[in-house]
Amino acid sequence: MKEEMIDLLMDKITGGLSERVFDYGSSPRNYGELENPDSYARITGPCGDTMEIFLKTKNENIEDISYTTDGCMTSHAAGSAVTVMANGKPVKECIRINQSSVLEHLGGMPSESEHCALLAAKTLHKALGNYATDKKELMLLTDWFDRHVNRYRNGEGTLPAALELKYLHSQRVAENARLIAQGLGLKKAKILLAEGCGLVHDIGRFSQYACYGSFHDADTVDHGKEGRRILEIEGVQSYFDADDWESIAWAVEYHNKKASDIPSHLDGETGLLLRLIRDADKLDIMDLVMQSVASDGFSELPDMLPQIRTGRELTPAVMEELMKNKTVSVDHLRTVTDFVVMLASWFYDLNYAFTRCLAADRHILQRIAIELPDTKDIRELLTDIRAHL
Numbered sequence: 358m359k360e361e362m363i364d365l366l367m368d369k370i371t372g373g374l375s376e377r378v379f380d381y382g383s384s385p386r387n388y389g390e391l392e393n394p395d396s397y398a399r400i401t402g403p404c405g406d407t408m409e410i411f412l413k414t415k416n417e418n419i420e421d422i423s424y425t426t427d428g429c430m431t432s433h434a435a436g437s438a439v440t441v442m443a444n445g446k447p448v449k450e451c452i453r454i455n456q457s458s459v460l461e462h463l464g465g466m467p468s469e470s471e472h473c474a475l476l477a478a479k480t481l482h483k484a485l486g487n488y489a490t491d492k493k494e495l496m497l498l499t500d501w502f503d504r505h506v507n508r509y510r511n512g513e514g515t516l517p518a519a520l521e522l523k524y525l526h527s528q529r530v531a532e533n534a535r536l537i538a539q540g541l542g543l544k545k546a547k548i549l550l551a552e553g554c555g556l557v558h559d560i561g562r563f564s565q566y567a568c569y570g571s572f573h574d575a576d577t578v579d580h581g582k583e584g585r586r587i588l589e590i591e592g593v594q595s596y597f598d599a600d601d602w603e604s605i606a607w608a609v610e611y612h613n614k615k616a617s618d619i620p621s622h623l624d625g626e627t628g629l630l631l632r633l634i635r636d637a638d639k640l641d642i643m644d645l646v647m648q649s650v651a652s653d654g655f656s657e658l659p660d661m662l663p664q665i666r667t668g669r670e671l672t673p674a675v676m677e678e679l680m681k682n683k684t685v686s687v688d689h690l691r692t693v694t695d696f697v698v699m700l701a702s703w704f705y706d707l708n709y710a711f712t713r714c715l716a717a718d719r720h721i722l723q724r725i726a727i728e729l730p731d732t733k734d735i736r737e738l739l740t741d742i743r744a745h746l
């Protein structure tokens with residue numbers, strides 16, 4: 358009897374709404390606008406209520422999502438429901454959220470309010486659709502990249518250790534490229550292009566390692582050229598318009614060349630992606646190698662470049678070349694310390710101030726400095742690099 362009275366009283370208070378509709382409607386979840394969303398949609402339903410959805414993604418998952426509405430309590434309940442249901446989920450899964458799953462999540466709604474669930478689901482779909490349209494090329498490229506890399510996995514799905522490193526490196530270069538492109542204030546389509554190009558910039562490494570068991574270009578194959586060849590024979594250009602494809606092809610082919618060997622026609626707009634990828638690539642290699650040097654003296658380096666041993670002496674030819682040309686050729690490297698000096702020389706070759714800021718955030722020069730011998734030449738080198746920054 359007592360429970361029946363409580364139910365009746367709650368019905369009076371909530372107007373017959375389910376507990377969750379009342380809860381979400383009176384304390385909305387994820388309400389408000391998001392700054393710099395990856396996608397956005399706004400729909401006004403036949404009832405005159407408007408709903409907006411803002412969403413941010415990371416690695417194809419919804420990282421953050423919010424809604425606004427000028428509607429009543431049940432609109433707030435529906436907006437809260439779709440954002441709660443989508444938050445943290447893979448984008449692909451969120452496409453399944455629809456009016457009936459929203460109603461189910463809410464424990465039902467009065468029939469005259471069910472259109473609120475439809476409006477919320479439709480607004481979410483529109484935001485997801487806008488996201489997918491912008492990301493179409495990147496999604497096709499990511500999908501192709503994973504399928505291509507899978508060819509080099511064994512029966513257990515494992516890549517050789519050296520290729521696993523390249524696979525992870527490619528993903529981090531994509532992330533660095535996106536950050537630099539954002540830092541340069543590029544338009545969204547160009548930011549996505551930079552991210553995609555970062556992902557495939559080292560695609561030539563996979564066939565190179567499978568054929569030769571080495572990443573040493575001089576003894577095997579130029580992995581930049583090889584990367585462009587692979588993209589072309591695989592028909593990847595069909596995902597892009599002609600200008601974007603041209604930028605990607607040049608960036609992949611020339612990302613690993615000495616600055617002095619880059620053709621002058623790439624100085625302008627066509628070469629922007631190349632400069633950006635070169636920075637993104639260097640930034641990750643500097644970071645990764647310095648982590649490895651600090652943890653175990655970069656023990657896996659000789660597996661990648663067989664002419665190098667794990668010693669810590671400095672080869673005189675490396676310093677001579679650096680003092681003369683502010684660059685170090687891979688062919689001269691003999692020890693881990695030589696490799697670290699080469700990384701230091703890359704500070705002269707970073708194209709964008711924003712990349713230098715990212716390098717400073719990651720304390721790269723300090724981490725390089727502590728691994729180098731305390732000699733007069735090295736002190737002068739470090740002072741010169743700091744002045745250059």
Ligand SMILES: [Fe+2]
Pocket residue numbers: 558559580612613638
């Ligand atoms: Fe590379």
